[in-house]
Amino acid sequence: MEDSILVTGGAGFIGSNFILQWMASEHARILNLDKLTYAGNLNNLRAVEADPRYRFEQGDIVDRDFLRTLLRREHPRAIVHFAAESHVDRSIHGPDDFVRTNVNGTFSLLEEARAYWSALPEPERVSFRFLHVSTDEVYGSLGPDDAAFSENTPYAPNSPYSASKAASDHLVRAYHHTYGLPVLTTNCSNNYGPHQFPEKLIPLMILNACAGKALPVYGDGKNVRDWLYVEDHCRAIRTVLSLGRVGETYNIGGRSEKKNLEIVGAICGLLDELRPNDPAVPHRQLLTFVKDRAGHDRRYAMDARKIERELNWRPLETFESGIQKTVRWYLEHEDWVRDVTSGSYRQWIAKHYATER
Numbered sequence: 001m002e003d004s005i006l007v008t009g010g011a012g013f014i015g016s017n018f019i020l021q022w023m024a025s026e027h028a029r030i031l032n033l034d035k036l037t038y039a040g041n042l043n044n045l046r047a048v049e050a051d052p053r054y055r056f057e058q059g060d061i062v063d064r065d066f067l068r069t070l071l072r073r074e075h076p077r078a079i080v081h082f083a084a085e086s087h088v089d090r091s092i093h094g095p096d097d098f099v100r101t102n103v104n105g106t107f108s109l110l111e112e113a114r115a116y117w118s119a120l121p122e123p124e125r126v127s128f129r130f131l132h133v134s135t136d137e138v139y140g141s142l143g144p145d146d147a148a149f150s151e152n153t154p155y156a157p158n159s160p161y162s163a164s165k166a167a168s169d170h171l172v173r174a175y176h177h178t179y180g181l182p183v184l185t186t187n188c189s190n191n192y193g194p195h196q197f198p199e200k201l202i203p204l205m206i207l208n209a210c211a212g213k214a215l216p217v218y219g220d221g222k223n224v225r226d227w228l229y230v231e232d233h234c235r236a237i238r239t240v241l242s243l244g245r246v247g248e249t250y251n252i253g254g255r256s257e258k259k260n261l262e263i264v265g266a267i268c269g270l271l272d273e274l275r276p277n278d279p280a281v282p283h284r285q286l287l288t289f290v291k292d293r294a295g296h297d298r299r300y301a302m303d304a305r306k307i308e309r310e311l312n313w314r315p316l317e318t319f320e321s322g323i324q325k326t327v328r329w330y331l332e333h334e335d336w337v338r339d340v341t342s343g344s345y346r347q348w349i350a351k352h353y354a355t356e357r
């Protein structure tokens with residue numbers, strides 16, 4: 001039998017970084033199953049598309065017949081589940097897709113994984129893993145002096161996005177508790193880096209600043225997120241997949257809490273050096289306070305001591321080194337940017353930042 005894993009959502013931001021890292025550092029083959037929503041982009045995977053160890057299959061994780069056939073055919077030793085609707089603002093405008101993919105899709109995947117796993121011969125059944133990629137947002141919002149979220153923090157999701165992720169986490173937990181499915185769950189803080197769709201704070205600010213467009217900061221700009229460079233997250237997932245204790249949850253974070261205004265300031269500072277001829281320099285003059293996000297969580301911070309202690313994982317990138325790499329990546333990949341900022345992207349920006357504000 002060929003050693004292979006199934007990745008869902010591998011054409012998105014974190015999934016594509018994961019696949020590129022995996023192909024450079026592991027032996028097993030990868031099958032990437034992705035629906036290719038607006039957030040999925042096969043250009044992210046150009047570097048591996050000709051590699052015989054990598055294959056892509058377009059499909060929907062809600063579709064159980066499709067999943068069943070795929071699992072039987074591919075015989076993976078693990079499933080790494082990234083596929084999701086991931087943008088909080090979109091979940092506020094229209095939660096349906098979030099419940100469909102994040103809740104129903106995860107349910108379908110769990111059901112088909114359970115049937116597949118139950119029928120495996122003993123040694124393969126013991127070593128099989130279902131790794132569910134989740135978020136710190138399931139824990140709700142922290143006050144300025146609250147301790148960071150630990151694996152024991154009660155769930156308190158506040159947006160349709162985080163509620164749908166929390167529901168999926170609960171299903172994953174239940175499939176272990178009830179059926180013994182060998183699951184692992186990771187809850188990670190805000191990622192940034194190459195391939196992030198420019199609806200999210202960091203790439204949106206980089207691209208708007210270069211174009212001389214307003215930098216729309218929600219509310220007072222003092223909301224805090226704990227930022228982690230995407231490659232550090234991908235390494236953490238690989239570590240949990242190979243060493244994590246079955247049934248356990250691992251929090252992953254960058255020990256890098258920053259206010260949104262600090263993020264925008266850092267990006268503007270870098271662009272002032274790298275792009276002195278942009279339409280608006282200093283770029284900071286483009287900063288514009290706009291109406292706050294509904295139900296906007298004030299602060300997230302992750303206590304990642306469990307994965308650090310048990311699995312010896314630590315971030316390698318500081319925020320300063322990671323943001324430099326990220327800004328440079330966007331400046332050096334104009335074609336990628338042009339591709340993703342056409343059509344439906346423009347409609348989203350127009351609807352979200354103009355009509356409703």
Ligand code: NAD
Nearest residue numbers: 009011012013014035036037039040060061083084086191
């Ligand atoms: P993304 O939106 O960039 O990518 C999601 C991918 O899933 C896309 O390729 C999309 O086509 C695919 N997809 C969506 N619906 C699908 C369906 N029904 N069937 C198959 N594929 C489908 O998301 P991301 O930022 O890369 O996040 C990946 C995972 O990590 C998500 O589960 C998210 O909740 C989690 N996460 C993200 C962050 C972050 O900061 N981005 C932090 C922690 C956890």
Ligand code: DAU
Nearest residue numbers: 086087088135136137189190199200201216217218223260
């Ligand atoms: O914490 C992990 C989560 O991080 C992931 O689970 C989500 O998938 C991911 O999208 C991200 O959610 P956030 O809502 O924290 O990320 P976003 O980039 O949308 O926003 C970061 C902060 O910046 C947040 O406080 C809202 C603010 N913001 C965002 C945008 C898009 C602005 O002020 N202006 C903006 O235009």
